[in-house]
Amino acid sequence: MTVRAALALALAWAVALAAVPAAAAPPDRAALYTGRAVITGRDNEPERRRGFAEALDEVAGRVAGAPAPDALRADAAAFVAGFDLLDRKQGIQVSDEQGTRDRAYVLTVRFDPARLGAALRAAGLAPWEGERSAILARLTVDDTVRRYRLTQDSPHGYGPREALRSLARRLMVPLRLPDTPGDDRPRPDEAVLEGTLAMDGAGLWTLDWRLDGAGAARGGRIERVSFDVALRAAVDASLAAFRR
Template sequence: MWGCSKFVFLATVALAAATGCPGSAAEIDRADLYRAQSVTNGFSEANRARALAPCLTEVLVKVSGDPRLTSDPRVGEMAARAADYVKDFSYRDLLNNRPPHDEQGTYDRPQYLTTDFEPDKIDALLASLTRKPWTSRRPAIVALFDVKPMKGDGFVLAKDGDAAKAADMRTALMVAARQAGMPLVLPGQDDIRSTRDKKPEALAGMAKTLGGDLVLAGTLIWRDEALGWVGDWQLPANGKDYHWQVRGVSFDDAFRTAMLGAAQILSGNGQPEPIVWAR
């Protein structure tokens, strides 16, 4: 019997494999904005319907650049009918085609579900929500993050760093960027300069040098009193210096907040709100 944590781990690995290396700033494939992935059990229609619901929400957010849609009750109603907007879907066995070891494994075997939604239908849903697709070029974001874990030395997250948790954090950041529809660049350790200077003009100067368009700077610190990680994010863009924060979350959720916040700003959907998640 597979637990939820194993599903999350396998889904993260699969998403990272689909995304590719985070060290280069590739243009976002427009078709990929209308595609989402999730994990489900077996091939039943009921299980697929449950897996399609978060996929539709992800696509609406990714296409529009507005993460506030996740809390819109109208989106919840649309997600319940997500199958109506599907163009195509496919499954991939998360157990690498290993034979099932019992009868339950035959029916509830975890599957990686990839779903493509009809672009015209998604755009129409966004119009009904008074939103529109973010069609302009999406800037490549250079992630320059200082990490201070619960134990051990702090480090700057790099594409080739070997600090404890660095590999898992790179994977989580890749997934977050893909779910936000944002091109991502992680600098190499040899390319990283001091991150103490967070003045907007200094960050703007770093972007081109590190292979991107804009620098998303931040700190990710474990805080016992917050019962989790605290992420502080800064993005100089459009002549302004944006700041936002998330408290008491996993590092996966912290990175998701960082990338979705950047998408919200750059798509013209306003300033991200601070978030505190109770445990």
């Protein structure tokens, strides 16, 4: 794959994920079983194996809701159908003695859905390849300085907002934030993830959350962690409710 083609594919991927509608069709199976990792060196085999394992973990989290077992991670190359490398510094002159050995590359790994799916089932992790229910995230954030509703472009809350967007991309979940604080009514067939994310004096976060709608109901509290860990736990638990 040429660099131009790889960049075009990455752009198309980002646009497709950003445009997922509320009533989403089942995700593309090949995309579900594609993972990415950043590795060092084009021909560095230990790094490539590490990248395969990291990409497999991403896929397992997306389709099975759990990290890949160690045995599957160790044998990740056995499930690879193909991969591409994109030089993150393409066009920039090599300026170190080791040439491209220490250059960073984005490794895109396409796993074989049938083989990896069977291996996950054998490990007790049932793959979920069906439609992802859309989620409206209605979150109030209290950062000890101010309390506000997190929206698409609220002046505060950049970190939690980007964490949710990253989760939506990685898990291929049609998840959105309200456009404005007063425009937070769910669309038809859209579940609501409601919660309060509060920071304590030590800089740790607690999330009280509840999911309602789309045939699922679940809630809980995640205490004294980083905000990205708290949000990932709530989204993972929400997806587990949809799988039932």
